[in-house]
Amino acid sequence: MARPIRIANFSGYLGDRYTALDEAMAGDPVDVLAGDYLAEITLAALAARYRKDPSRGYVEYFLDQIAPHLEAIGDRGLKVVTNAGGFHPAGLAAALRELAPHLHIAHVEGDNVVSRLGEFAAAGHQLENLDTGRPLDSWGVTPMAANAYLGGWGVAAALAEGADIVVCGRVTDASLTAGPAAWWHGWGREDWDALAGAVAAGHIIECGPQAVGGNFSGFTKIADLLTPGFPIAEIAADGSSVITKHARDGGQVTVDTVTAQLVYEIQGPRYLNPDVTVHLDTLRLAAAGADRVALTGVTGSPPPPTTKVAVFGQLGFTIMNTVYATAPDVDAKVALLRAQIGKDLPEGVELDITPLGKAAEDPETQWEATVPVRVMAAAAERAPLVELNLAKRLGSLYLQSIPGFFHDGGGPLTATPRPRIDYWPALLPMSALAHQAVLGDGRTLDIEPPAETALAAQPVHPEPREAPATGRTRRVPLGTVAYARSGDKGGNSNVGVWVRDDRAWHWLRGTLSTMELRRLLPEVKDLEIVRHEFPALRAVHFVLRGLLGTGGSSNLRVDQVGKAVGEYLRAKHVAVPEELLDDAD
Incomplete structure (x- = not known):
């Protein structure tokens, strides 16, 4: 056409x-x-x-x-x-x-190749992990789904x-x-x-x-x-x-x-x-x-020459509830909760207790003084979580734990464990696939793999040597002058940050180095970070390797798939030239 x-x-x-x-x-x-x-x-x-x-x-x-x-x-x-x-x-x-x-x-x-995994192994295809390079047979989890x-x-x-x-x-x-x-x-x-x-x-x-x-x-x-x-x-x-x-x-x-x-x-x-x-x-x-x-x-x-295969297998089970702590002394209250909930855990239970947010200094309402506390338990088998009985354990704390302890009366505490699914992003030669289009009359069209392939490494962008020289600056949230978007790719989270004009781009690319990102986001300071620049988009892009564990379906993080990492970064205060702030107003 x-x-x-x-x-x-x-x-x-x-x-x-x-x-x-x-x-x-x-x-x-x-x-x-x-x-x-x-x-x-x-x-x-x-x-x-x-x-x-x-x-x-x-x-x-x-x-x-x-x-x-x-x-x-x-x-x-x-x-x-x-x-x-x-x-x-x-x-x-x-x-x-x-x-x-x-x-x-x-x-x-x-695309559905779960029944062919043995065939692939016999042919020498190791289905190496996209992030670690390890072969699939080292995973230790039985695949339940595999889709190319x-x-x-x-x-x-x-x-x-x-x-x-x-x-x-x-x-x-x-x-x-x-x-x-x-x-x-x-x-x-x-x-x-x-x-x-x-x-x-x-x-x-x-x-x-x-x-x-x-x-x-x-x-x-x-x-x-x-x-x-x-x-x-x-x-x-x-x-x-x-x-x-x-x-x-x-x-x-x-x-x-x-x-x-x-x-x-x-x-x-x-x-x-x-x-x-x-x-x-x-x-x-x-x-x-x-x-x-x-x-x-x-x-x-x-x-x-290869394509990704999303392999999933059941890693175990999880159970999660949310309770609430109220100011003052929230840190001490969460510490006591952590100790009480974690006392005499059944063997094999992993506990993750995360306070969400911070109480206002001088709260105007009760809810400004309230901090949700997320309690997540995980185990390889269902039985230890049933034995733990997290709902009963939390429900027994009302008279023996922190002052003001409560859960949301709009719903019961959860007692039933849920499957915890792990993810293995594998690589497989496209020549091993049987890609077909099946027509309504029953005819089948074989789709050949590409005749020409090539390995394309990501370009290497040097870190900025030093932050750009500026005049007067003001410490404001990064989001005052920049947009961001984040998401997930398996166990990695990515975040792209961009600005709207060339003057701001000169400042952003010189300021937002990998070292500065580690300073702004303590959660990523020990992770491998890959940084790229997109000058035509006026964007700096980071891949935060391993922030999401092995994948969004299995990690115990509250923001399991990293959708809020970009907004978290925008909330961080940085020194911004006043001339850029004038443009942002």
């Missing part, structure tokens, strides 16, 4: 706004509707459901979302691409065919064969955009720059309203954020794009809301995808009208 393809997102994760597909159908004209439901932990939950009932394992409420629109989808010639297939894309495709026999439903297979990240060519092949709806499992999030764009424009497997542009656009829209002002540091400047809309990517034949939204919906699309998504959950300037390596440091953003941001200059190179 000569014109750009318009791809509208309608889901950013399993649990996103239920009415989003209704809104997309009622919004501006588009060519493709793309729904992303999977996070790393989501597949593990769906896998457990699939193991209990082989007819399940997909996102069942997607059927309820799409059912009212199946006639209109056919009438308008719309295409729908989704990874709601989860652990059982064939099952979701079959359910859709029952609801919509007039539509051509295809699905993509090959597939690219977008299975989606493109199904669309080329006339599919109206393509159901996927664990394709990369950006593949839901790159696959349709490649089909629409007829790209070849080695159109690196065009593919890279589509992957970048897909990365921006994959998380739904985040590109339209949701979860955005500058949310106070976004008009009508009550119900932010979902984004649209208009992708041209050369891979350049415009990010926009439905005109009738709330929120805003700005250079900063798009930047926020670009620096979200990446490992550096090289964004690795099964179809292409994206060079994010060549990318340029520019306002192109109201709620329109142009994305140009993205370059690409061959993908790596």
Whole structure:
């Protein structure tokens, strides 16, 4: 097609706004509707459901979302691409065919490799951990799910064969955009720059309203954020794009809301995808009208020879409750609680007790004097936690512990342990996969691995030698002049920090060194930290290796997946030149 393809997102994760597909159908004209439901932990939950009932394992409420629109989808010639297939894309495709026999439903297979792990081991594939390099057989946990990240060519092949709806499992999030764009424009497997542009656009829209002002540091400047809309990517034949939204919906699309998504959950300037390596440091953003941001200059190179495999296994069990301590003497009260709760623990129980926040110095209300205390217990087996009986243990402290001890009477203390799922991000050669598109008439299309691959190391950016010379400064929160966005990649958290103009960029890049980050965030002072710069985005980006343990599903941190690290950093006080503060006002 000569014109750009318009791809509208309608889901950013399993649990996103239920009415989003209704809104997309009622919004501006588009060519493709793309729904992303999977996070790393989501597949593990769906896998457990699939193991209990082989007819399940997909996102069942997607059927309820799409059912009212199946006639209109056919009438308008719309295409729908989704990874709601989860652990059982064939099952979701079959359910859709029952609801919509007039539509051509295809699905993509090959990501679910848990049954092939023995085969891979016999072939010499060690499924090395992406972070540590250790082989999978050293993990000590029995895998319950293993899903390889597939690219977008299975989606493109199904669309080329006339599919109206393509159901996927664990394709990369950006593949839901790159696959349709490649089909629409007829790209070849080695159109690196065009593919890279589509992957970048897909990365921006994959998380739904985040590109339209949701979860955005500058949310106070976004008009009508009550119900932010979902984004649209208009992708041209050369891979350049415009990010926009439905005109009738709330929120805003700005250079900063798009930047926020670009620096979200990446490992550096090289964004690795099964179809292409994206060079994010060549990318340029520019306002192109109201709620329109142009994305140009993205370059690409061959993908790596391996893809990631998300392997999950049950590490044990956890149980969590929250109780409250009230000023004064909160530190001493928490210390006594820790000692009392930890007394005579059953063997094998790990206890984590974390006070959340600080009481006001001179509280005006009781709640300003109140500090929540999170009590988490973990064990490899369920029995020690049952023996611990955390609810009973906490409930026995009312007359023998700290003054003012209480829990929220709006709900009972939790007594039932929950599974604790560990995560192993493995590497596997793409040549070992059986990537297929399965059409509605039963035909199967084999998707060959990329013919050309290349290893692309992240660039090395030297630390700033010294902070830039400035005139008068004031100590204010970093967030006064900078935005930030953070997220998770397995056991690592990333955080990108950026500013709005070149003068502030000169100050930010010279000030926000790795050493300064360690000073600002004591929690990361002993971690390996990787720092990169994105001059075109005026951003400094950090990967905090191991902050989240081995993954968000198993660590005992309160902010399990690092979503608040960026805002925490923005709350820290730094010396900012007064001239920049004048611009920020």
